[in-house]
Amino acid sequence: MLDNAQLTNAMQADIDALRERFPRTADLYREACGVMFFRYGLTPTTNALYQLVRKGSMSVPAEALRRFWSELRERARVDLQHADLPDQVKQSAGQLVGEIWSLARQAADESIAALRQSTAAERDAALTEKAALEKQAAELLLQLEDARTRIASAEAAVAQQREELSAGAAIERETQARLAESRTEIERLQGLIESMSAAHATEIDKITGRVVQAEQRYVDLEKRTLVDLDRERTAASKLQKQLDAERKASASRLEELQGQVQASQLQLARQSRELGGYVAKAELFSDERDRAARQAAECALRSAELGSELAAERAKVAELRGQLERKAPESASVSQASSPTRAGPRRRRPARNKPGE
Known part of the structure; x- marks a missing residue:
């Protein structure tokens, strides 16, 4: 069985998954009511819905919760009128739905009372914070005057x-x-x-x-x-x-x-x-x-x-x-002079006799 922290984390994950599918704030609060009541068996309240969705003003989850119970009551009434059931069963079912409606309305009234108390506390805190901010603003004005004086001296130094x-x-x-x-x-x-x-x-x-x-x-x-x-x-x-x-x-x-x-x-x-x-x-x-x-x-x-x-x-x-x-012509003349000596008449060699002569 899940404890309160795990249950809250699971519901928060389901609500975050529905944000892209239902961009309108009223539709998202309506789906959150269905998730709490039908998936986790919890009675949805205005404060619980606002803690899960955290979107819009406190009047939006209150209106969405009112419409959710109205639609649930209308659906249950139609089913009982057209269901082929004995009269005793119809009477018992009608009483059960009436008790559920009474409990849901009581829970809604309690959540509205708690919301009013928290709103009053927040208003008192806001007033207190406003007084503190006014006091802080006065102190800041004094600091501003001092800063202006310092700036003047700094400009002279500059x-x-x-x-x-x-x-x-x-x-x-x-x-x-x-x-x-x-x-x-x-x-x-x-x-x-x-x-x-x-x-x-x-x-x-x-x-x-x-x-x-x-x-x-x-x-x-x-x-x-x-x-x-x-x-x-x-x-x-x-x-x-x-x-x-x-x-x-x-x-x-x-x-x-x-x-x-x-x-x-x-x-x-x-x-x-x-x-x-x-x-x-x-x-x-x-x-x-x-x-x-x-x-x-x-x-x-x-x-x-x-x-x-x-x-x-x-x-x-x-x-x-x-x-x-210069030496080239001399060498040429020398070679020409020596050429006749070298090329003299040769001696004729005696002819050999052929055999039989």
Whole structure:
């Protein structure tokens, strides 16, 4: 047998299953009456119906309960009038239905009385809550006035902070301008280095294609040149990475400086000192950039020396080719002079006699 908690949970599950089938509140309360009375054998009351459905006002379950009992009474009356039963059975059934109706009406009256009591209690609680809310509203008004006073003082402090921030913003703009100039110079030098590297690579390819015969002789020199170029490119790449890292560090440092400017004038002075250090770092990177430019110039000088050496080798090859061309006619004349001696008259060998001659 189910206890009260299990019975309540089962009825609640059945009512929840009926919510989609009966969206109207009155229909849902009517079906809830049928579930309680016919499925679980419980007498439906207004309070119990409202606890299960929790929809609409308290007048809706009361009206639904009234209609349920009216319909049940009408159905029972029709069945008794048309049933083929003895009179004694009809009389007993009518008395039973009357008793059920009386009990149901008594239960409904009791539920209505309980509902009225609970409504009165809720009304008293609402009045008490209203008084408490009015008191709380008065306290909130006082707190609002206090908050307005604090807001006025805070606005004055904010105005002062804005003035300090404008001074810091001017310093920041100057720093941004210096950074922009440094970035422009770095980009220009980077483009120059890349163009020089591309020019060197193109020149090396041309020389290699033209001097195919002397490639084996100068392969070591070419490898050393390529190694030097790769070293310079690596140095330039490292320098670029250092500049990018310093740029990111400078950006984050500027954000930190902006926050410190808003805090106090003392932090602003410290930021100025740090900015001086950053300028020193920028000058140091400028020196590094100049050193990279000098190294690129040295690479260009090495490439020029290589071109001179290759030109000298070309001259030697041309001289050797001329010597070969001059010696070719002499060799031809010598071979022609020696050919008659080699092709002199041969001696005739005596003919052999055939057998029988």
